[in-house]
Amino acid sequence: xxxxxxxxxxxxxxxxxxxxxxxxxxxxxxxxxxxxxxxxxxxxxxxxxxxxxxxxxxxxxxxxxxxxxxxxxxxxxxxxxxxxxxxxxxxxxxxxxxxxxxxxxxxxxxxxx
Amino acid sequence: xxxxxxxxxxxxxxxxxxxxxxxxxxxxxxxxxxxxxxxxxxxxxxxxxxxxxxxxxxxxxxxxxxxxxxxxxxxxxxxxxxxxxxxxxxxxxxxxxxxxxxxxxxxxxxx
Numbered sequence: 001x002x003x004x005x006x007x008x009x010x011x012x013x014x015x016x017x018x019x020x021x022x023x024x025x026x027x028x029x030x031x032x033x034x035x036x037x038x039x040x041x042x043x044x045x046x047x048x049x050x051x052x053x054x055x056x057x058x059x060x061x062x063x064x065x066x067x068x069x070x071x072x073x074x075x076x077x078x079x080x081x082x083x084x085x086x087x088x089x090x091x092x093x094x095x096x097x098x099x100x101x102x103x104x105x106x107x108x109x110x111x112x113x
Numbered sequence: 114x115x116x117x118x119x120x121x122x123x124x125x126x127x128x129x130x131x132x133x134x135x136x137x138x139x140x141x142x143x144x145x146x147x148x149x150x151x152x153x154x155x156x157x158x159x160x161x162x163x164x165x166x167x168x169x170x171x172x173x174x175x176x177x178x179x180x181x182x183x184x185x186x187x188x189x190x191x192x193x194x195x196x197x198x199x200x201x202x203x204x205x206x207x208x209x210x211x212x213x214x215x216x217x218x219x220x221x222x223x224x
Contacts, residue, residue: 042216043214043217048211092156104156104157107153109153
């Protein structure tokens with residue numbers, strides 16, 4: 001089976017712009033979670049989607065949003081980018097319901113200048 | 114405050130030595146998992162522990178869960194340079210599928 005894929009792998013944006021990141025889960029996985037990883041804050045949970053519905057949400061401002069499509073692919077959007085949004089954004093997929101065995105993609109490195 | 118505390122933060126060992134990484138939760142654990150990460154890359158799932166006293170092994174890596182102490186340990190036997198990386202513990206402390214992670218332990222194995 002193909003693993004979790006994320007596109008793009010690297011991205012450079014300017015403050016104030018918006019960005020959309022994409023994640024394709026492992027075939028058959030219905031849950032997709034998004035994380036932000038920074039040297040200062042570590043790995044922090046953004047949100048989780050299951051069957052096109054947001055099931056869990058972390059403590060991030062409303063500028064961070066996401067969605068999931070019927071084929072389980074997910075997108076994450078960040079509007080009005082700030083310098084502090086520079087991070088590695090990881091998505092992870094799992095079979096669904098409450099499953100702790102998550103499989104991570106390689107991440108998207110976002111740099112905001 | 115951090116829900117999951119990992120110790121040590123970093124570890125340098127000589128190849129062939131054994132080592133242990135600990136992960137302690139300030140809340141009840143509803144499942145704990147260990148991942149390995151190469152810097153700047155995604156996380157690789159190692160193993161998941163759900164029941165108190167549970168112990169799992171994969172090659173030379175063994176993880177145990179002490180539910181009463183709300184703690185897990187990851188033990189590597191006869192370390193090799195391929196074991197080098199960042200080890201993260203993650204857990205669901207809400208029983209709602211919401212994951213939280215420790216800050217990671219950076220392991221360096223000297224040949």
